[in-house]
Amino acid sequence: MSETGYILLVDDEPAFRELAGGWLSQQGFKVKTVGSLSEALEAKKIHGQPDLVLLDLSLPPYFDPQKTLLSMPEFGASPVIIITGHADRELALQAISQGAWDFIAKPVDPEMLAVVVRRALAKTRLEKEVQRLQGHTVSTGAELYIGISPSAQRIRALIERIAPTDVRVLVTGPSGTGKEVISRALHDLSTRAKKPFISVHCGAIPAELLESELFGHVKGAFTGADKDKQGLLALADGGTLFLDEIGEMPVPMQIKLLRVLQEGTFYPVGGRTLQQIDVRIVSATNADLMQQVQLGEFREDLYYRIKGVSIETQALSERLKDIPSLLQSFLSRLEVKQGKRFQLSFDAMQWFRQQTWPGNVRELKNTLESVAAINMGGEITLADIQLLHHSSALNAEPISNVPQPTKASSHIVSLERTLDEQVQALEISLIQAALTKTEQNKTQAAKLLGLSRQGLIKKIERYQLEF
Numbered sequence: 001m002s003e004t005g006y007i008l009l010v011d012d013e014p015a016f017r018e019l020a021g022g023w024l025s026q027q028g029f030k031v032k033t034v035g036s037l038s039e040a041l042e043a044k045k046i047h048g049q050p051d052l053v054l055l056d057l058s059l060p061p062y063f064d065p066q067k068t069l070l071s072m073p074e075f076g077a078s079p080v081i082i083i084t085g086h087a088d089r090e091l092a093l094q095a096i097s098q099g100a101w102d103f104i105a106k107p108v109d110p111e112m113l114a115v116v117v118r119r120a121l122a123k124t125r126l127e128k129e130v131q132r133l134q135g136h137t138v139s140t141g142a143e144l145y146i147g148i149s150p151s152a153q154r155i156r157a158l159i160e161r162i163a164p165t166d167v168r169v170l171v172t173g174p175s176g177t178g179k180e181v182i183s184r185a186l187h188d189l190s191t192r193a194k195k196p197f198i199s200v201h202c203g204a205i206p207a208e209l210l211e212s213e214l215f216g217h218v219k220g221a222f223t224g225a226d227k228d229k230q231g232l233l234a235l236a237d238g239g240t241l242f243l244d245e246i247g248e249m250p251v252p253m254q255i256k257l258l259r260v261l262q263e264g265t266f267y268p269v270g271g272r273t274l275q276q277i278d279v280r281i282v283s284a285t286n287a288d289l290m291q292q293v294q295l296g297e298f299r300e301d302l303y304y305r306i307k308g309v310s311i312e313t314q315a316l317s318e319r320l321k322d323i324p325s326l327l328q329s330f331l332s333r334l335e336v337k338q339g340k341r342f343q344l345s346f347d348a349m350q351w352f353r354q355q356t357w358p359g360n361v362r363e364l365k366n367t368l369e370s371v372a373a374i375n376m377g378g379e380i381t382l383a384d385i386q387l388l389h390h391s392s393a394l395n396a397e398p399i400s401n402v403p404q405p406t407k408a409s410s411h412i413v414s415l416e417r418t419l420d421e422q423v424q425a426l427e428i429s430l431i432q433a434a435l436t437k438t439e440q441n442k443t444q445a446a447k448l449l450g451l452s453r454q455g456l457i458k459k460i461e462r463y464q465l466e467f
């Protein structure tokens with residue numbers, strides 16, 4: 001097997017350099033041998049940063065035999081393995097405490113050397129990969145709201161437009177469609193970004209506790225209030241207060257909240273000192289607040305106070321074209337978290353694309369994470385999905401007279417075929433799936449794919465998919 005990785009071997013014994021260097025080269029490693037630290041630094045200048053340094057520390061000036069003291073030279077990010085004839089435990093511990101990756105005593109056992117070298121090189125590779133992924137996935141503000149559908153694009157544009165203002169925002173839409181993501185992005189892009197973003201789930205806190213949670217209380221306000229406690233409103237001062245599921249807020253609390261919104265002041269429970277507050281309120285609900293107003297369950301005056309600008313999210317089933325970009329984004333996050341590369345096979349992507357996702361993006365994300373958790377090899381396949389979802393079969397039947405995605409193109413990301421070829425294969429399969437699902441009804445299939453009927457017909461002609 002051919003190994004990769006450039007090793008710099010620093011040892012003043014020519015025989016050892018020859019033997020160990022030759023042996024490692026035979027194993028497939030790229031090795032450069034030098035006899036002193038100054039030569040090592042020179043080699044670094046010419047050949048670049050090594051992936052691993054093998055360093056004999058028994059030679060002065062690193063090692064002082066009188067004092068049994070060692071001074072480790074600096075090799076930057078490269079892991080250093082110490083090789084020395086002074087096989088004493090004290091020295092090994094010293095080297096490792098100074099940042100050495102491992103310690104090998106002479107005479108060196110070649111098998112042992114190979115194991116230690118491979119482990120150290122794997123560590124360097126992993127660290128580089130994590131850095132690369134982190135560099136690729138840092139997104140902030142509106143970019144956090146993923147999607148390519150017109151709805152997602154409009155929402156991102158709105159976020160960017162209204163985030164820097166102090167306007168109140170009401171985010172509506174079905175559960176799991178990213179209402180909190182939007183609220184967070186509004187905060188991150190605002191002038192309040194460095195101040196707190198405090199999220200309150202109005203339905204999850206019992207009605208009798210909600211007031212003290214929001215406004216805080218003074219000592220003795222009620223049984224168990226043995227000291228003053230700041231509420232979430234005060235904690236959010238200067239920042240954003242996100243009121244999730246505001247439709248579930250009890251009516252008496254709605255009246256108190258109205259006062260905060262009108263006057264910017266509140267009293268902690270049991271307190272007599274009026275407190276000033278400066279927060280931006282962003283609220284969210286999956287209920288029809290206007291209907292609640294008509295039923296007398298939500299105060300009309302509060303509704304108009306919190307409404308400011310409304311942002312409405314759509315169910316995922318109405319914007320299926322967002323699924324691939326959402327999956328790619330969640331996969332990248334998983335890669336960073338787990339330090340492992342993932343890709344989705346073509347069939348697996350098809351399966352994700354064909355579900356109705358009643359739990360919306362939350363369900364999509366949870367499903368992907370659970371399938372990734374049982375995946376062994378990095379490529380998530382339909383077989384992985386079938387392990388967890390027994391009835392998971394693809395809707396689309398392969399059709400023999402049209403170009404099928406080949407093995408090489410059966411990955412969403414593959415560098416073995418050109419982007420155009422892969423996009424084409426994906427388009428063909430999605431069109432086939434939509435036509436099969438709608439029993440060849442082009443109008444409905446076009447709607448499913450987010451295309452005009454004419455646009456779909458053009459593609460069918462271009463790919464000769466008429467059957």
Ligand SMILES: Nc1ncnc2c1ncn2[C@@H]1O[C@H](COP(=O)(O)OP(=O)(O)OP(=O)(O)O)[C@@H](O)[C@H]1O
Nearest residue numbers: 144145146174175176177178179180181286361362
């Ligand atoms: N467009 C999106 N881009 C990125 N992540 C998203 C998007 N939509 C939803 N998510 C993810 O889906 C999950 C649910 O999102 P979120 O909590 O924002 O939904 P919600 O609409 O506030 O749900 P609920 O009404 O149940 O509180 C989160 O993990 C979130 O990161």
